[in-house]
Amino acid sequence: MSFLELKNITKRYGPLTAVGDVSLSVEKGEFVSLLGPSGCGKTTTLQMIAGFVEPSAGTIRLDGRDITRAKANSRGLGIVFQSYALFPHMTVFDNVSFGLEMQRVPKGERKPRVEEALSLVHLSPYAKRYPRELSGGQRQRVALARALVIRPPVLLLDEPLSNLDAKLREAMQFELREIQRKVGTTTVMVTHDQAEAFSISDRVVVMEAGRITQIDQPYRIYEHPETEFISRFVGKTNLLPGKVVTATGAGATVSLAGIAVPVETPGLSVGETVTLCIRPEKLHLAAPAGGLLTGRVADRFFLGSQWLYHIDGPLGTLMVVTPNDGSTPAEQGAPVGLEWSPSVVRVHRGAMAEAPDVALEVTG
Amino acid sequence: MSATLPDAAPASPGEETPERRFPTAPLFLSGPAALLFAALVLTPLFLTALLSFNQFDYATGRTGGFTLEHYLAVVTDEYYLEIFLRTFRISALATAICVVIGVPEAYILSRMSNPWRSIFLLVILAPLLVSVVVRAFGWSMLLGPEGPVNGALIALGIGRMKLLYSEGTVVVALVHVMLPFMVIPVWTSLQKLDPAVEQAALSFGASRATAIVRVVAPQVLPGILSGSLIVFGLSASAFAIPGLLGGRRLKMVATVVYDQYLSDLNWPMGAAVAVILLAANLIIMLTYHRMVEGHYRRRLG
Ligand SMILES: Nc1ncnc2c1ncn2[C@@H]1O[C@H](COP(=O)(O)OP(=O)(O)OP(=O)(O)O)[C@@H](O)[C@H]1O
Ligand SMILES: [Mg+2]
Numbered sequence: 001m002s003f004l005e006l007k008n009i010t011k012r013y014g015p016l017t018a019v020g021d022v023s024l025s026v027e028k029g030e031f032v033s034l035l036g037p038s039g040c041g042k043t044t045t046l047q048m049i050a051g052f053v054e055p056s057a058g059t060i061r062l063d064g065r066d067i068t069r070a071k072a073n074s075r076g077l078g079i080v081f082q083s084y085a086l087f088p089h090m091t092v093f094d095n096v097s098f099g100l101e102m103q104r105v106p107k108g109e110r111k112p113r114v115e116e117a118l119s120l121v122h123l124s125p126y127a128k129r130y131p132r133e134l135s136g137g138q139r140q141r142v143a144l145a146r147a148l149v150i151r152p153p154v155l156l157l158d159e160p161l162s163n164l165d166a167k168l169r170e171a172m173q174f175e176l177r178e179i180q181r182k183v184g185t186t187t188v189m190v191t192h193d194q195a196e197a198f199s200i201s202d203r204v205v206v207m208e209a210g211r212i213t214q215i216d217q218p219y220r221i222y223e224h225p226e227t228e229f230i231s232r233f234v235g236k237t238n239l240l241p242g243k244v245v246t247a248t249g250a251g252a253t254v255s256l257a258g259i260a261v262p263v264e265t266p267g268l269s270v271g272e273t274v275t276l277c278i279r280p281e282k283l284h285l286a287a288p289a290g291g292l293l294t295g296r297v298a299d300r301f302f303l304g305s306q307w308l309y310h311i312d313g314p315l316g317t318l319m320v321v322t323p324n325d326g327s328t329p330a331e332q333g334a335p336v337g338l339e340w341s342p343s344v345v346r347v348h349r350g351a352m353a354e355a356p357d358v359a360l361e362v363t364g
Numbered sequence: 365m366s367a368t369l370p371d372a373a374p375a376s377p378g379e380e381t382p383e384r385r386f387p388t389a390p391l392f393l394s395g396p397a398a399l400l401f402a403a404l405v406l407t408p409l410f411l412t413a414l415l416s417f418n419q420f421d422y423a424t425g426r427t428g429g430f431t432l433e434h435y436l437a438v439v440t441d442e443y444y445l446e447i448f449l450r451t452f453r454i455s456a457l458a459t460a461i462c463v464v465i466g467v468p469e470a471y472i473l474s475r476m477s478n479p480w481r482s483i484f485l486l487v488i489l490a491p492l493l494v495s496v497v498v499r500a501f502g503w504s505m506l507l508g509p510e511g512p513v514n515g516a517l518i519a520l521g522i523g524r525m526k527l528l529y530s531e532g533t534v535v536v537a538l539v540h541v542m543l544p545f546m547v548i549p550v551w552t553s554l555q556k557l558d559p560a561v562e563q564a565a566l567s568f569g570a571s572r573a574t575a576i577v578r579v580v581a582p583q584v585l586p587g588i589l590s591g592s593l594i595v596f597g598l599s600a601s602a603f604a605i606p607g608l609l610g611g612r613r614l615k616m617v618a619t620v621v622y623d624q625y626l627s628d629l630n631w632p633m634g635a636a637v638a639v640i641l642l643a644a645n646l647i648i649m650l651t652y653h654r655m656v657e658g659h660y661r662r663r664l665g
Contacts, residue, residue, distance in 0.1 A: 052563045073566040073575075085560035089582040098578075099568035150568065 003028035003186050004049070004154060009058035011044050018044045020210040022058075029184040031177070033197035036207035037233065042190040043082055045207075046156050049188065051075050062154065078152030080160040082190075084143040086131040092118070092142050093127040099150040117149035120175060122168075136163045144172070148179060155180075157189040161196065173200050194234050198222065206230050222279075228348045231277045238283070238318045240276040241352045244268045251342070256315055259293065265347040275348045280308070280319040282344035285330060291337030297330050311338060409642075416635035425629055434636035444620070444637070448644065451617045454531060454606075455599035458538040462595045465539070466546030467588060471580070473547070474554040488547050496541055500608040503537045504528060507609075529611035537605045542598060546591035553587030554580075589656050593649050600645050617641045 002025035011019040019041040026032050034042045047053040049060060051072030059068045067075055078099075087095050096114045105113070118124045121141035131139055140163045147155060160176075161169045177200045180187050191197050197204050198218040206214045206221060214226045225231035228239065242256040252268040253260050254276060261276065268274065288294055295313025307329050309320040320338065322329075330336050419429040438444045473484055491499065507513055507527040514524050527533055557580065565575035606616040615623075617637060624634030 050563075050567060052566075071566075072563065073569050073571060075567075076569060077567060079564065079567045081560045081564060083558055083560050085558060085564040087561060087564070087579055098565070098570075102569040102574070146564075 002026060003030075003063055004188070005061040006045075006049070007059045007061070009045070009048060009060065010056050011041070011048060011053060012056045017210050019048070019055075022207075022210075022212050024205060024212065024215065026186055026188060028186055029180075031180055031187045031189070031200060031202045032205060033201040033203075034188065034190045034205045034207055035192065035194055035197045035234070038192065040207045041210040042192075042207055043158055046079075046158050046188065046190055049154075050077055050079050050156055076152060078147035078150055078155045078185075080140075080143045080147045080155075080157045082158040084131075084139045086139055086142055086146070088131050090130070091127065092123065092129050092131070092134070095131070095142055096146045096149050099146060103150060113149055117145040120148065120179075121145045121172070137165070137168065140164065141172070151183060151185070153186060155185050155187040155189075157187065159190055159192070162191075162193070169196070176200060206234065208233075225277070225346065228275055228277065228350075228352065231346065231348070236280050236319055236321075238278045238280060239352055240278070240315055242274055242276055244270055244272045244274060246270065252347075254347070259314060261292065261345070262342040263345045263347050264342050265345075268347065268349075272349065273351050275350065275352045277346040277348060278318075278340060278344060280321040281306075283318065283320040283338055283340050285309070285320060285322060286337035286339045288335040288337050291339030293338040295336060295338060297332050297334050297336060300329060300332060309336075311336060313338070412635045413639055415632055416639050418632040420630050420632045422630075427632055431632075434633045435640070437633070438636055438640055447615050447617055447620055448640075450531070450614075451600055451641075452644070452648070454535055454538065454616065455596050455602075457535050458542060458599045459592050459596045461535065461539045462542050462546040463588060463592060466543055466591065467550050467581075467584070469543075470547045470550035470554055470584075470587075471576070473551055485551075488544055491540070492544055496604045497608065499541060500537060500605050503533065503540070503609055507533055528609065529614055531614065533609050534606050534614065534616075537609050538599050538602060541602075541605060542595040545594045545598065546588075549591040549594070550584055550587040553584040557583055585656065589653065593653065596652075597645055597649060601641065 004026040006022055006024045009019060009022045010017065022041075022045060024032070034045060036042055044053055048055050051067070051070060055068060059066055061067065062075070087098065090098065093114055096117055097110050100110045100113060115124065115127075118127055121144055123138060123141055123145065126134060126138060126142075131142065134142065140160065144157075144160050147157070157176075161172050164172060173196060176187070176189075179185065189197075189201070198221075201218055203215060204218050204221050205212055208227075208229055214221060214230055216224075221230065221234055225234060231237045232239065240256050242254040242261070244252050245255045245260065246253045247268045247270050250266055251262060251264045253262050254274060255261075256276065263276065284291075293313050293315065295311040295318070297309055298312040298317060299310040301308040302324075303321075305324055307322050307324055309322070309330065311318045311320055318338065415427070416434055417430050417432070418427040419431045419433070420427055469488070473481060473488070476484060505511055509524060509526075509528075511527075513527060517523065517525055561583070562575050562580055565579040566572070570578065601618050602616065603618040603622065606614065607619050607622070610616060610619065618641075621634045621638050621641070624630050624637060628634075
């Protein structure tokens, strides 16, 4: 029996289905992230767990109790809202202290706890300020402190770190994970930053247009995306349309614009239209004419720890990422060979969907 | 809640700001409104103030010269003092009742979903489309000795009661007329609230009542403040309602001014009373404004 369980949750706004038939079980102490593009229903799902949006259908159970219709103020959850929702007429201190006051924590005990929460988010010097006197990132941290201080059994975080700079964000992610491990808080976090979802979650839930498309551990989502949409939304990817030319029990050969490529996916049939998906870091540069393909460096970008190449070849432009090992990179315009191992090629059945650019832009 | 913008950074020397290119533009643009204001508000006020210092000759009805006797008369005469006290008492009471009724009304209105919200907003605003005089007559028919209210009282065996020409009636009628002026500013400030803020309070386990008192009410305080100022100011200078429902004996300041002008033809005296009403109103409203607003300026901006 899982701790938090959504069963066939649906929310309709008139003709629009914001969330459709979502089922999700979260174990006690688990950290789960909802990942998906803007408008896919992440906030709506979270709001239904919180009790601010009433599901059109389905049930929500918390610790064995049916809370689908329970009042929001009886659920005892800690929430960070996407819009922060700080109390504008209260100081930072009072904002954080409010939840403790509602829990009837004695005054003497409140003060040290609030101070502890504020120092956790590096805001101790700002206790006397009002929210409107803070920057966006500072407000966000107040919202986080306010939710953490009451030590709730379940934390619902709606993009809690979206406004922080990279360094602070990393520190906060670490803190969140620490607290979550130490206290064992069950956490559901909404994010559209896949790196964030991957680095701190036990499991990632990928949503698309109001539906869950995959629930899995971060590395499995990355390595084995179940749909073409996920492979595009999560990380960068090369998508190649092709046709199966030979198929054996354990694998197949796919023809990509006349080039035969072996794959290790079983169960394909000859003549089937498929889309191959290869991550840029799984492609390796080789000597010209030495690999499976030959191409030419169209562009190269320095990413610090890595190089990103755009290679023009018979299959169009492919992205290749190589680690920056200190050696001289391939020059722009230079001919290069490309090679990869058949085991890294993922096969999606069916033709490639339209307009891949949008999803590619979203990924970090 | 007036959103005060942070002061813009001073323009760098090379930069051409609009003010720099057209230094007279702001003056020029605010000219028409300023002219209108001067012609229609300041001039009559100034003339009234001048008039209040004129001497009045009862025998001939002529005015002229300079005297402070009207002011002295008003300040020293208990008759006037009582009228001023009554006016402010009635206005304060009407304002308080408007807050008590209007604020929850606005809150409920803001929580309604759409077809009903529009309908009820219209219901609240509709009375404004009917002349105050008509509404005052409505009340006097309703509360008169032969009116339906007394009819009901007699039928219930309580007996006929004198309802008209009392302070209570004037307050009730004022509340009826002024309520929209309280509901609208409060409703406007409620519209600006992020609903998530109230939800945040609920998520911490606050009851609905606690959330309203601790979180919603303080944020709409500026709306309540402006609503109170409008209601108080309009009530203190109300004329039709006290004139028609207060009768000959229950006078308020505006009706006294009217009497001075039109019955006694003592225009300087009427002007002096009017000027004192204006001054007293200003002082009361400014004090109230400072008290409440000063308390919340830093928090809500
Ligand atoms: N109150 C509402 N009435 C009508 N439609 C709504 C309402 N709230 C949300 N929606 C719609 O439901 C869909 C999902 O919205 P939601 O806020 O859950 O998106 P999200 O995944 O949180 O997006 P983002 O990442 O941009 O925050 C959107 O298409 C939105 O327009
Ligand atoms: Mg959202």
